[in-house]
């Protein structure tokens with residue numbers, strides 16, 4: 001089985017609770033107006049990776065407490081994503097999954113593998129990005145309709161503490177000059193930050 005990826009960050013602090021491997025899947029059929037990652041929409045872009053090889057790669061990372069699936073739409077390839085989620089969870093890692101669908105839609109109309117992905121997720125962050133509801137006051141989410149749904153007890157204690165978790169931006173500069181920014185920041189704040197860097 002193969003999983004199609006756009007990007008993989010082995011040790012991120014900005015995509016959910018604690019330090020996590022961030023798995024940016026390639027392909028999104030939801031296509032929200034104002035999506036921050038439209039280059040992850042095309043299901044034929046990115047690259048395919050063998051799911052078992054990928055699981056091994058994740059399990060060899062030291063110091064992470066879990067894996068976050070985002071992108072892209074994880075439920076568009078729920079068979080492969082649930083396979084990876086189940087395997088890493090068996091080894092004690094937690095799973096956070098973002099989706100532009102709602103949990104009700106997945107439960108009512110989803111496939112067996114969609115439901116399987118729900119079963120192998122500790123924290124689901126659901127709902128499409130809605131431009132008119134843009135709001136960065138809560139961690140990891142971009143609009144006020146998006147919800148944190150605790151599907152296991154793993155992060156349940158976090159529920160009343162969410163408002164105290166600040167959004168962060170990570171910037172990685174690679175030796176070949178590539179720059180990768182990950183996290184959540186409003187465009188105006190990002191512009192101010194870049195202006196500070198270049199002045």
Ligand code: SF4
Pocket residue numbers: 028029030031032033035036037038040071072073099100101128129
């Ligand atoms: S579901 Fe996520 S990746 Fe897909 S269009 Fe909406 S914000 Fe973008």
